[in-house]
Amino acid sequence: MTEQQAGKTQSATSSASESSKRRLQESGADKLSSLPARRSTFQVAMANPRVWIPSIAVLLLVVLAIIGPSIVPHDPLRINSGDMLQGPSSTYWAGTDDRGRDLLSRTIVGTRTSMIVAIVSVVFATIIGVTFGLVGGYFGGIWEFITMRTVDVLLTFPPILLAIVVVAFLGPSMTNLIGVIAILYMTRFARITFGSVAQVKRREYVEAARVVGAGNTRIILRYILPNITAPIFVQISLTVGFAILLESGLSFLGLGTPPPAPSWGNMISAARSYMQDNPAFVLMPSLMISIAILAFNTLGDGLRDSLDPRLRQ
Helix, strand or coil, X not given: CXXXXXXXXXXXXXXXXXXXXXXXXXXXXXXXXXXXXXXXXXXXXXXXHHHHHHHHHHHHHHHHHHHHHHHCCCCCCCCCHHHCCCCCCCCCCCCECCCCCEHHHHHHHHHHHHHHHHHHHHHHHHHHHHHHHHHHHHHCHHHHHHHHHHHHHHHCCCHHHXXXXXXXXXXXXXXXXXXXXXXXXXXXXXXHXXXXXXXXXXXXXXXXXXXXXCCHHHHHHHHHHHHCXXXXXXXHHHHHHHHHHHHHHHHHCCCCCCCCCCCHHHHHHHCHHHCCCCCHHHHHHHHHHHHHHHHHHHHHHHXXXXXXXXXXX
């Protein structure tokens, strides 16, 4: 009789525990179903008007740089001595420069020059700077000393002054311009990456990867780099705007892309003496520089607001 009662008690207890488990599972499922779906980083960023509006402007600039030379109404290099300093007309929508070349065509083609220099230089700056920051931040010691002291030395020189000295010594060309801008702006990426790595490398998942035997390269590329990309993307957008401004300034001084290839900077330089005769001569490239810098800087600010969880709260 005692055994039968014990068996009944045990079966009742097990059935009660099973029913409680079912209730917990059902309540947990209800709670999970009531939670909002987690949005991806891309969805979070594109929900911000300060991201998708300047993204459209940046996309249009890139498209113009790609297809621009094939859609221009006139040859941007052709000199027409009889049409010098003409105002806007049905033939020349934005007028002509001091050599009779179509301003609209030269501005469109100049978009390719300025965008190539800015974007390619920032790509190289990102690769070099992120590598410096990853190596110095992860390994520390002598590697931190070498990478960060190199960055500190470069930061002691004003960017425009160092660029003028180096380009004047090497000679004006697109290749030299890209190299100089990349070296100057890689310091921004190195410092941002170094600070981010110093925080992430102490996280539990990095320690767990190290305990199970993951190598340094695997830890850096799989566990650290993917978790520090947000500030890097923000810095890329902001640096492209600075690179456009620096390229235009060097071209204005005659140290950028050599003529007759058009760029926004050398167009403004050529327009200095003729602003009264044809205001569009200086207005067209100046307007394009302003639009490009505003688009990239606004995009960078929007990405920072969207990707930084502290600013989203």
